[in-house]
Amino acid sequence: MTEPSPTTPLLETNNLMVYFSSRKKWGEPQRFIRAVDGVSLSLREGETLGLVGESGCGKSTLARAILGLAPVTAGSVHYRGQRIDQFSARQMRPLRQEIQMIFQDPFASLNPRMSVGQIVTEPMSIFQLYSRRERRLEAMRLLDLVGLNPRYMNRYPHEFSGGQRQRIGIARALAVSPKIILCDEPVSALDVSIQAQVINLLQDLQQKLGLSYLFIAHDLAVVRHIADRVGVMYLGRLVESTDTERLYNNPQHPYTRALLSSSPVPDPVAERQRTGIALPGEIPSPETEFPGCRFFDRCLIREASCQTHDPPLEGTEHRVACPLAGKEIAEH
Amino acid sequence: MVETILEVKDLSVRFDTEEGVVGAVDRVGFTLMRGETLGLVGESGCGKSVTNLALLGLVPSPPGKIVGGEALYRGENLLEMSAGKLSRIRGNRIAMIFQDPMTSLNPFMTIADQMTEVTMLHLRHTYSEAIKHAITMLGNVGIASPESRIHGYPHQFSGGMRQRVMIAMALSCKPEILIADEPTTALDVTIQAQILELMKQLQESEGTAIIMITHDMGVVANICHRVHVMYAGRIVEQATCEELFARPRHPYTLGLLDSVPRVQKSAAGQLLAIDGQPPDLVHLPVGCAFEPRCRFSEERCLKEQPMLREMTPSGRAACFLDSLDGSKALSKETMDD
Amino acid sequence: MVRFLIRRLLWFLLTLWTVFTVSFFLMRAVPGGPFDGDRKLEPDVKRMIEQRYNVDQPKWKQYVTHLGMAAGVLSEDGQWRWGLPDLGPSYRIRDYTVNQIIAQGLPISAALGILALSFGLVFGVTAGIIAALNRQNFTDTGVMLLATVGIAVPNFWMASIGIILFVFWIPLLPAAGWGSLSHLVLPAFCLGAPYAAYIARLTRTGMLEVLHQDYIRTAYAKGLPARRVIMRHALKGALLPVVSFLGPAAAGILTGSLVIEKVFHLSGTGTYFVEAALQRDYPLAMGVVLVYTVVLYTMNVIVDISYAVLDPRIKLQ
Ligand SMILES: Nc1ncnc2c1ncn2[C@@H]1O[C@H](COP(=O)(O)OP(=O)(O)O)[C@@H](O)[C@H]1O
Ligand SMILES: Nc1ncnc2c1ncn2[C@@H]1O[C@H](COP(=O)(O)OP(=O)(O)O)[C@@H](O)[C@H]1O
Ligand SMILES: [Mg+2]
Ligand SMILES: [Mg+2]
Numbered sequence: 001m002t003e004p005s006p007t008t009p010l011l012e013t014n015n016l017m018v019y020f021s022s023r024k025k026w027g028e029p030q031r032f033i034r035a036v037d038g039v040s041l042s043l044r045e046g047e048t049l050g051l052v053g054e055s056g057c058g059k060s061t062l063a064r065a066i067l068g069l070a071p072v073t074a075g076s077v078h079y080r081g082q083r084i085d086q087f088s089a090r091q092m093r094p095l096r097q098e099i100q101m102i103f104q105d106p107f108a109s110l111n112p113r114m115s116v117g118q119i120v121t122e123p124m125s126i127f128q129l130y131s132r133r134e135r136r137l138e139a140m141r142l143l144d145l146v147g148l149n150p151r152y153m154n155r156y157p158h159e160f161s162g163g164q165r166q167r168i169g170i171a172r173a174l175a176v177s178p179k180i181i182l183c184d185e186p187v188s189a190l191d192v193s194i195q196a197q198v199i200n201l202l203q204d205l206q207q208k209l210g211l212s213y214l215f216i217a218h219d220l221a222v223v224r225h226i227a228d229r230v231g232v233m234y235l236g237r238l239v240e241s242t243d244t245e246r247l248y249n250n251p252q253h254p255y256t257r258a259l260l261s262s263s264p265v266p267d268p269v270a271e272r273q274r275t276g277i278a279l280p281g282e283i284p285s286p287e288t289e290f291p292g293c294r295f296f297d298r299c300l301i302r303e304a305s306c307q308t309h310d311p312p313l314e315g316t317e318h319r320v321a322c323p324l325a326g327k328e329i330a331e332h
Numbered sequence: 333m334v335e336t337i338l339e340v341k342d343l344s345v346r347f348d349t350e351e352g353v354v355g356a357v358d359r360v361g362f363t364l365m366r367g368e369t370l371g372l373v374g375e376s377g378c379g380k381s382v383t384n385l386a387l388l389g390l391v392p393s394p395p396g397k398i399v400g401g402e403a404l405y406r407g408e409n410l411l412e413m414s415a416g417k418l419s420r421i422r423g424n425r426i427a428m429i430f431q432d433p434m435t436s437l438n439p440f441m442t443i444a445d446q447m448t449e450v451t452m453l454h455l456r457h458t459y460s461e462a463i464k465h466a467i468t469m470l471g472n473v474g475i476a477s478p479e480s481r482i483h484g485y486p487h488q489f490s491g492g493m494r495q496r497v498m499i500a501m502a503l504s505c506k507p508e509i510l511i512a513d514e515p516t517t518a519l520d521v522t523i524q525a526q527i528l529e530l531m532k533q534l535q536e537s538e539g540t541a542i543i544m545i546t547h548d549m550g551v552v553a554n555i556c557h558r559v560h561v562m563y564a565g566r567i568v569e570q571a572t573c574e575e576l577f578a579r580p581r582h583p584y585t586l587g588l589l590d591s592v593p594r595v596q597k598s599a600a601g602q603l604l605a606i607d608g609q610p611p612d613l614v615h616l617p618v619g620c621a622f623e624p625r626c627r628f629s630e631e632r633c634l635k636e637q638p639m640l641r642e643m644t645p646s647g648r649a650a651c652f653l654d655s656l657d658g659s660k661a662l663s664k665e666t667m668d669d
Numbered sequence: 670m671v672r673f674l675i676r677r678l679l680w681f682l683l684t685l686w687t688v689f690t691v692s693f694f695l696m697r698a699v700p701g702g703p704f705d706g707d708r709k710l711e712p713d714v715k716r717m718i719e720q721r722y723n724v725d726q727p728k729w730k731q732y733v734t735h736l737g738m739a740a741g742v743l744s745e746d747g748q749w750r751w752g753l754p755d756l757g758p759s760y761r762i763r764d765y766t767v768n769q770i771i772a773q774g775l776p777i778s779a780a781l782g783i784l785a786l787s788f789g790l791v792f793g794v795t796a797g798i799i800a801a802l803n804r805q806n807f808t809d810t811g812v813m814l815l816a817t818v819g820i821a822v823p824n825f826w827m828a829s830i831g832i833i834l835f836v837f838w839i840p841l842l843p844a845a846g847w848g849s850l851s852h853l854v855l856p857a858f859c860l861g862a863p864y865a866a867y868i869a870r871l872t873r874t875g876m877l878e879v880l881h882q883d884y885i886r887t888a889y890a891k892g893l894p895a896r897r898v899i900m901r902h903a904l905k906g907a908l909l910p911v912v913s914f915l916g917p918a919a920a921g922i923l924t925g926s927l928v929i930e931k932v933f934h935l936s937g938t939g940t941y942f943v944e945a946a947l948q949r950d951y952p953l954a955m956g957v958v959l960v961y962t963v964v965l966y967t968m969n970v971i972v973d974i975s976y977a978v979l980d981p982r983i984k985l986q
Contacts (some may be wrong), residue, residue: 192548269574278526
């Protein structure tokens with residue numbers, strides 16, 4: 001086991017793979033859903049790492065694998081330099097206190113039969129933090145912190161709007177004073193005005209409590225706003241990863257460029273002038289086997305060699321998985 | 333001279349629920365011109381869908397009830413039309429597509445059956461004519477090898493492909509009006525871009541007028557010519573697309589624009605969120621419904637409901653303030669630095 | 670599809686064999702034998718009879734012989750043969766083989782069962798749709814009240830009321846026995862009524878659920894008239910729960926037919942089964958059990974296939 005040093009990232013995955021076996025048909029070889037297929041990323045203390053990509057590209061699975069909630073097929077996960085992907089459920093327990101998760105659907109992730117107070121104090125009693133009296137006080141403090149009136153302690157989730165429920169989810173995650181919060185599309189289901197409130201709240205909390213976020217989203221604007229560094233995923237792979245400004249000002253991978261140019265911006269003048277790179281086709285099934293680059297079918301700058309050569313993620317500050325990165329996209 | 337093809341006046345829809353009467357749509361009025369795209373924006377629950385369902389007599393009743401107003405299409409009031417006559421317009425002259433392409437197609441029927449029944453009904457096609465027509469339509473919306481795909485079932489199509497099928501189906505009788513209820517909300521950005529592009533192309537070639545319901549300001553900027561903003565069942569601002577983004581007249585519109593993060597701008601501290609929650613439609617305040625969340629609220633806003641009034645030759649807003657300019661400058665600064 | 674059928678056939682044979690074996694030993698495990706009647710038989714006579722029916726042999730030998738006969742590969746005296754299943758002679762109904770008795774009783778019972786099930790389906794589905802379309806008004810409440818009564822009332826009670834009403838009071842139908850199809854109307858009604866009621870409830874719930882689906886709104890938005898929307902777009906989805914109920918319904922109708930055949934003096938397989946069980950007529954009881962197994966198994970396969978036909982998302986495996 002390596003000693004944690006100041007440069008060791010808080011959380012790290014190395015070539016992480018999560019495969020699910022799909023139902024095998026008679027006479028056919030076993031096939032795999034490559035949900036996460038070799039992802040290496042790191043999260044530093046106090047920073048927000050954004051993770052973007054279209055639905056089905058493996059973002060949620062990656063987050064779940066970090067917490068040991070999805071089977072790790074290969075590769076490793078390190079927390080403070082310690083390898084945790086082979087931990088038993090019991091070894092994992094204390095880590096669950098350090099790494100918490102919040103989810104996209106604030107409706108589905110709260111137990112409808114528990115009051116807000118019970119929801120927020122439950123993690124504290126699981127980890128036996130505080131005395132019983134203190135737990136209630138702590139819960140009220142947390143509700144206040146996330147912008148909910150502490151008098152709501154005895155209400156039930158159905159009495160709240162989507163944005164308020166997301167706040168309850170955040171309060172629950174904060175109940176055990178975690179170091180890291182894995183945010184799985186926490187604002188995707190919310191209306192814009194409420195989305196802004198929750199984003200502001202998350203940023204506030206990060207400053208006050210020194211949290212680190214792995215922030216998953218499919219909205220590139222949200223990620224640009226909140227993340228310090230960003231990773232772009234496509235079909236289980238990280239195709240580009242660098243700090244936010246660099247990525248948005250100088251995107252390299254053809255997929256990143258297409259994603260950026262596909263996002264409509266709230267400015268009609270810019271929209272009318274925009275020459276969007278309309279990405280053809282759709283994301284292939286994660287069961288498909290690719291001898292070469294998995295973006296080949298939809299790529300606008302591809303060359304013949306891409307079909308047979310699987311590009312690795314290369315670079316130090318700005319990592320890109322494309323040898324032709326930055327090549328001019330031909331008008332079509 | 334642009335021609336008005338749909339004129340909605342003072343449309344009001346209520347729902348009788350256990351909690352009380354929900355005033356889902358309150359005296360909504362707008363006009364739609366031939367060949368234009370009219371945006372209807374607002375947060376969820378503000379009455380966008382119900383407004384449009386009411387036009388086609390599709391509001392579930394009970395609990396819903398149209399309590400007033402008229403919707404003139406070719407001089408006839410859709411809201412008072414007989415069921416038979418209205419169903420000859422639905423899907424034929426006015427077509428509709430919905431938010432969730434995964435659930436909007438019938439999972440038990442082939443695409444062919446679902447597409448042909450529209451033209452066989454409205455255009456009196458025979459089955460073989462209808463199939464031929466449907467295949468052409470599928471080709472037009474960019475579905476590869478439509479001759480074979482048409483005999484598949486919806487579950488064999490991806491979300492984006494199903495929305496294409498919905499569009500092909502909606503356009504198969506060459507409607508004059510297409511009501512698109514959040515057609516891209518459930519789709520990924522790259523697919524959304526494809527669908528928006530497709531809708532623009534089809535509008536150009538067919539001259540269809542589109543009512544685009546959305547909550548995404550980016551989508552509005554991309555496709556709409558004119559925009560109406562709804563809040564709590566009412567229209568609070570009407571403007572051309574350029575005007576709306578350049579100079580919003582209603583504090584709610586301003587708030588919406590400020591609260592979206594921008595993909596081309598680097599982060600500058602906090603977003604300017606609108607505080608609070610949308611109001612409960614059962615207990616609306618006496619005054620302006622937006623007052624509790626408004627940065628500009630005055631004494632008057634509490635007591636009196638502002639009516640839509642002319643602000644510019646092409647823009648109207650339901651606010652007592654003549655201009656939000658001072659504060660707009662302020663919000664611009666905070667965004668840029 | 671072919672693989673599905675082959676697989677189901679293999680399971681079917683296994684099921685039949687299991688049913689045969691379990692029934693064989695269970696029946697013989699109960700004290701008493703077929704020939705311990707009220708009259709004491711002379712020991713010699715009894716031995717002769719037992720020899721005639723092979724009951725004197727050890728259990729396993731009997732088992733092998735009977736299994737072989739039922740499978741159509743052994744004859745009664747243990748010779749190899751190749752032919753239809755032979756269930757041997759009945760122990761109590763002299764001079765008749767079980768095959769003959771079943772051949773005589775099965776058409777009656779099958780007619781009764783099919784009639785009852787069709788009655789349940791037609792009435793149930795129609796009533797369910799009507800109730801769903803008139804949700805929460807008088808028609809709906811009326812139909813559903815009737816359905817609740819239909820489920821709650823035991824069928825022998827309904828049979829008695831039916832006989833009093835339609836045979837004695839308004840003499841429309843023959844009381845009992847077997848001759849024409851009209852003899853089956855009342856029994857089939859009594860047998861099918863609870864299922865009609867239950868199917869009505871299932872259809873109503875299914876229909877109401879489907880009518881809330883987005884694709885129904887799409888269908889209306891296309892301008893289809895309400896009847897088309899219901900028959901073409903809603904019905905299939907609404908019927909799925911009914912289809913999955915057909916398996917249990919068939920089983921219930923089989924059980925119910927034992928009582929109903931008795932009440933109406935129909936000499937179908939149900940009546941023979943009850944008699945055979947009471948009188949320890951092992952081969953006959955076994956024959957009927959096997960017939961019932963075949964019927965239920967076939968019914969379940971039909972249900973699975975209909976399900977896949979109705980819902981294209983389901984693949985038969
Ligand atoms: N438990 C599972 N079993 C099988 N496949 C799964 C499972 N979980 C996820 N997948 C598949 O893995 C892929 C990635 O899913 P996910 O991580 O949820 O994507 P994202 O969060 O980026 O939308 C998808 O194709 C999904 O169908
Ligand atoms: N079937 C219904 N029963 C009761 N209330 C409804 C029903 N449908 C819509 N509403 C109410 O009408 C309002 C407007 O809904 P809708 O038009 O769907 O909003 P949106 O702007 O998101 O499309 C909502 O606040 C909702 O509560
Ligand atoms: Mg996900
Ligand atoms: Mg809506």
